[in-house]
Amino acid sequence: MTTLPTNQDLAQGKAYVAPGITVYYDARRCVHVANCVRGLPEVFRPGERPWIQAAQAGALAVAAVVRTCPTGALHYALDSEGPEAPQAPTTVTPLPDGPLVLRGNLILQTPGGEVRDVRAALCRCGQSGNKPYCDGTHAQVGWKSGEG
Structure with missing residues (x-):
């Protein structure tokens, strides 16, 4: 279930x-x-x-x-x-030079514990001050995903 x-x-x-x-x-x-x-x-x-x-x-x-x-x-x-109900199926979309955007019935492990959610943008650069979430630091540090 x-x-x-x-x-x-x-x-x-x-x-x-x-x-x-x-x-x-x-x-x-x-x-x-x-x-x-x-x-x-x-x-x-x-x-x-x-x-x-x-x-x-x-x-x-x-x-x-x-x-x-x-x-x-x-x-x-x-x-x-x-x-709001989660989107089905769950999707993961990497944004060029940015976060992973997730939509669906999500269970995220955070420093504060498990979080259930329907949408999230997760850090890929490793520099976010709000991990696992993206806080836009990738743009400040010039991180590139190598896509494109």
């Missing part, structure tokens, strides 16, 4: 509550890909506080944009359905 992540598993970071949805943001996992800002600029407003204003769009639209976050810095739980 497959065990899916629960609200407790995904509820890492600060919660932003709006009608129909709660969005969770874990700043330590954000590498500023900005899919959220491009996808719903009326909701994801980095120049304002609070920067996530989930009530500015429908819950399903917010959930759809959160699912585009490759790092897992953003998660959601819909009031009607609970936490």
Whole structure:
């Protein structure tokens, strides 16, 4: 039997509550890909506080944009359905000169213990200060994957 992540598993970071949805943001996992800002600029407003204003769009639209976050810095739980379900099958995509992007029913071993998740960007350069997650250090140190 497959065990899916629960609200407790995904509820890492600060919660932003709006009608129909709660969005969770874990700043330590954000590498500023900005899919959220491009996808719903009326909701994801980095120049304002609070920067996530989930009530500015429908819950399903917010959930759809959160699912585009490759790092897992953003998660959601819909009031009607609970936490986001993992993608099937699980995929692993190496980004050129960047992290491994995972999507699926994930069980990650971290320094803090086992973490269940649905999306993550994992460090490949070995220099992240937030291992196993990518924190963007690869760009600062000039790490190259040798792909391409």
